[in-house]
Amino acid sequence: MKVDFNRLKTEISLPDFLLNLGWKFVAGSSNSCPKMSNGTHTIVIKRNAQNQYTYWDVHSDNVRGRTILDMMQEHLFETTGKQPTLREVGEILQNYINTNQIITPENSRYDVGNTSMSTDELTMYLKQLLPYKGNYLQKRGISEESIDSPVFKDVFLIREVKNKNTTYRNICVKMYNDKGVQAISQRNESFKGILGGKFDCLALSNHDKSRPIDILYVGESIIDCISHYQLCHKNTSLNLVYVSTEGTLTEGQMQLLRIIISKNEVKSLRTIFDNDKQGYKYTLWLDNNLRGMQHDVEQMDSEELKNTAYRVQNTEFPQKKDWNDDLKAATIEKAAD
Template sequence: MKVDFNQIKTAISLPDFLLQLGWKFVSGSSNACPKMSNGTHTIVIKRNAQNQYTYWDVHSDSIRGRSILDFMQEHLLETTGKRPSLREVGEILQKYINTNRIVTPEQSRYDVGNTSMNMNELQFYLNQLKPYSGNYLQKRGIKKESIESKVFQNTFFIREVRNKGSVYRNVCVKMYSERGVEAISQRNENFKGIIGGKFDCLATSSHDKSRPIDILYVGESIIDCISHYQLKQENTPMNLVYVSTEGTLTEGQMRLLRIILDKNEVKAMRTIFDNDKQGYKYTLWMQRYFYGKDIDTESMSTAELAAEVAMLESAELPEHKDWNDDLKIVYNITEESH
């Protein structure tokens, strides 16, 4: 049988294929960047520059940029106990294509791609953003002075969403790729999510572009970033930049960080990820990506990961789970007081 490996990677809608195998969408998923789990593994799906479906495991830095061929190989190993060759997997998937037992990208409702929205769609959402107002941030201990500071001015916005007679006020931040704004991170009291795809985008604060960046901070959440600023750097004369992954750290975001470092004079870069197992992993992934440190995070326990991070001068950890937790404790803010 003739096997067209490129056709297999591009013609089979990976999200629909996984649905047929019992996988489900989980929190943080979007049509442009599906996030799926089978209860054991959780993966995020994106198409690469060749328009091929690829995926990475959010809990494993060794599973990145893999295709449906890799997925099917692992699936058959787990279900049969035998690992087939990629050629054997290719023949199985080619039969699916030849007998029309697949959902194609054109038939799928999941518009997975590198650019999650066209310019008209993106502009539609950007036009809905209004200057930040309300008390969402203040209820988390964040002061008006911090929101309006030179570091975080024009970072937060409000987007009103009307649904079934109710009006929801989402707090939003823009996410930038090398090409400009390509996604919007939004949250309210009950949810958080991304409009568009964030694979190679970062949320970012403001800074003085006329002088060198003293410190580039990298965090998991823009809420944690401004909390760190208020706790550690309020009223500083330094030129600071905070960037946030808005969730899972991706390889595309690390590539974007490298571009930022190459194009700007940055005196220091520090990580401010969460004080938990995944935060430790993100910190060490950064060490490996930027400094070439040989660290096998998958074989390490949580305690070993924490000990490794504790030795790094470039890593700052909150005392509690995240920096906003630290801030709320300083101001004696509890869930009840929300």
């Protein structure tokens, strides 16, 4: 059966699909931004820059920007105990489209909005960004020297949000694609989120554009990137670039990495993902995507994922869960000495 994965992600109405699976709308839901729960997970649905239905779990930073393929794969695993391949999931959903068993957007009353911002919206948010101040980074072991280094100077910004009598200070980084700034990643002590669509965008550090890039590092979080820099490359003369997916690694981000590599002289690309199941998956996805490997990632158990990821060329994993955890541990150890 011929499967058009993009068609599945755009033409099947995810809210109606979830209603068929027993999900319910919950407080805070709207037709343009449905919020749904199955009693265990609560998600928000938006369209990405490719007009695909995507969803975020409001209680988990690891579930961001996923599509109906991920949802159906998890549903089948929970109901059958077997992990289906994406191809198998695609064939099931394609059959639903062919037999008109799934409601398509034009027949749905849920006009799900897009995650990408208009130019005016983006300009408005960019004007709100201020130079970094405060101690959010310092509390995580990141030094003033690293923040003001040539690699990370002015990468971290502040966006102040006022709610009643309280002013919240969000730590922000810009996210770029080949057309420039398209989104803003922001976080504070209690939340993480993206303004705009991150599907084909990456947060990135500074570098000397007149020189070849010695090492291009790919990580999950810009906080982890600067932590890795402080641990491994402080005061280096190497021309480094750190890029961060700011959460789930997407197909669009992998395509953007290929564009970056094609337009720059990159001597080495290395991954610095988290030392956990998702980090191992991202490592293997990139190995497949950029180096033409054929890791059957979805068929591996946790131990095989880890062992295979650790054998991938030019991969670094932290000792603890992530590089900021390593930095904080090193800072405590240094203070004890």
